[in-house]
Amino acid sequence: MKAPISAPLIAPSLLAADFTKLAQAVEAIDSSGAEWTHLDIMDGSFVPEISFGAKMVADLRPLTHSFFDVHLMTVHPENLIGGFARSGADNITFHLEAALHVHRILCAIKDLGKKAGISIVPSTPVEALAEILPFVDQVLVMTVNPGYGGQKLIPRCLEKVKELVRLREENAYSFLISVDGGVNPATASAVREAGADVLVTGEAFFKAAGKAAMAALLKGR
Ligand code: DX5
Ligand code: ZN
Numbered sequence: 001m002k003a004p005i006s007a008p009l010i011a012p013s014l015l016a017a018d019f020t021k022l023a024q025a026v027e028a029i030d031s032s033g034a035e036w037t038h039l040d041i042m043d044g045s046f047v048p049e050i051s052f053g054a055k056m057v058a059d060l061r062p063l064t065h066s067f068f069d070v071h072l073m074t075v076h077p078e079n080l081i082g083g084f085a086r087s088g089a090d091n092i093t094f095h096l097e098a099a100l101h102v103h104r105i106l107c108a109i110k111d112l113g114k115k116a117g118i119s120i121v122p123s124t125p126v127e128a129l130a131e132i133l134p135f136v137d138q139v140l141v142m143t144v145n146p147g148y149g150g151q152k153l154i155p156r157c158l159e160k161v162k163e164l165v166r167l168r169e170e171n172a173y174s175f176l177i178s179v180d181g182g183v184n185p186a187t188a189s190a191v192r193e194a195g196a197d198v199l200v201t202g203e204a205f206f207k208a209a210g211k212a213a214m215a216a217l218l219k220g221r
Contacts, residue, residue: 144181
């Protein structure tokens, strides 16, 4: 008999919240039963838009015990990790496509006492991660092109999730696999079946009137 698959963690992205009401948004995440808070950092260079920076994260930190999952969509992530570590991030994920000395940056994040994640955009294959998979705590598979919330999930990207599950098993790696972009009630079951451990959700969560029900739906409960 197949072992029961445990429900994935839910990580609502504050990018989809009303920025004038972020304290309420954090409260809504907590009371929904979603385990993580996803913080999308956009620099206007790696992606066209600008979102918010480390001060925002630091200001939100005392309001919740939620795991702060920082997703840097920025060039030169090495320049930002100190600030985000001090702001209270629990995990800092940066993009493979934005960094040259990836292993050094992963080590620097861990030296700051934080979990270290790597992310790939839809056009980057899993093979490009081969040398660093032993060193990461999280692989964040982007299922949309980064830069905006509310886009449609690209189904082909879920093959990468399956490939990561396979590599993790074969090599006894321990990273979590997150899926980010276009996760909603229509796509969540395919994302779960591919093997994702963490589901990032922006629009689906923040547009939902019943956030606990939405979190449960995305978990497949
Ligand atoms: C995209 C961000 C995502 C995104 C998720 O650049 O990294 O976290 O906002 O939002 P939805 O679920 O609306 O695609
Ligand atoms: Zn994100």
